[in-house]
Amino acid sequence: MTERDTNTPRRRRRGAELEAALLQATWEELVQTGFAKLTMESIATRANTGIAVLYRRWANKDEIVLAALEHQRITHPLDIPDTGSLREDLLGTLTAMARARTAFWAVAAATAFSGLLADTGMTPAQARNHILGTTKVSRVQVVYRRAHDRGEIDLDRMPPSVLAMPFDLVRHDMMMDLKPPKPARIRSIVDELFLPLVQNRATVQDR
Numbered sequence: 001m002t003e004r005d006t007n008t009p010r011r012r013r014r015g016a017e018l019e020a021a022l023l024q025a026t027w028e029e030l031v032q033t034g035f036a037k038l039t040m041e042s043i044a045t046r047a048n049t050g051i052a053v054l055y056r057r058w059a060n061k062d063e064i065v066l067a068a069l070e071h072q073r074i075t076h077p078l079d080i081p082d083t084g085s086l087r088e089d090l091l092g093t094l095t096a097m098a099r100a101r102t103a104f105w106a107v108a109a110a111t112a113f114s115g116l117l118a119d120t121g122m123t124p125a126q127a128r129n130h131i132l133g134t135t136k137v138s139r140v141q142v143v144y145r146r147a148h149d150r151g152e153i154d155l156d157r158m159p160p161s162v163l164a165m166p167f168d169l170v171r172h173d174m175m176m177d178l179k180p181p182k183p184a185r186i187r188s189i190v191d192e193l194f195l196p197l198v199q200n201r202a203t204v205q206d207r
Contacts, residue, residue, distance in 0.1 A: 030107055094166060108127075109175045
């Protein structure tokens with residue numbers, strides 16, 4: 001939907017279907033009007049429903065915006081390749097992330113600094129963690145699990161911060177530059193930062 005259509009008859013929606021429609025309408029409002037101009041009324045209008053429906057689920061626009069950002073990410077999962085190599089799996093996953101998520105994180109960053117952080121009292125890190133939820137690494141954990149099973153890494157010795165590092169760096173680049181990192185940058189993150197760190201850690205711990 002690119003424009004509000006207030007003449008469309010309302011169809012009764014319930015449960016998960018209704019909530020998904022409300023969150024999608026919120027996302028579209030964020031993209032087209034921005035956080036500062038977004039209101040509960042504008043979301044209700046775009047979703048072709050009554051404002052009371054929103055307030056039964058979320059106390060204010062801050063809550064529904066955070067929920068909409070998380071919903072947008074969850075409903076657009078990344079394709080995780082299975083190449084038989086940790087390096088190639090990471091390159092493919094990070095490249096897919098850069099292509100698919102740059103616009104998302106641009107909207108998220110603009111939302112955060114247009115008033116969401118001030119309204120909620122969150123730090124940027126807290127807002128990021130809220131949007132990412134508990135799936136910060138688990139969505140791509142399959143990449144590391146396969147590498148572990150092949151003997152490329154030892155997950156029992158690998159801190160979560162190390163596993164998250166390639167994805168955090170790509171996400172940082174997307175938010176700072178508002179465009180996908182170049183292939184050379186992604187290769188640098190994998191080949192010059194992550195893999196040496198993983199390999200050096202395994203060497204030190206095996207001594």
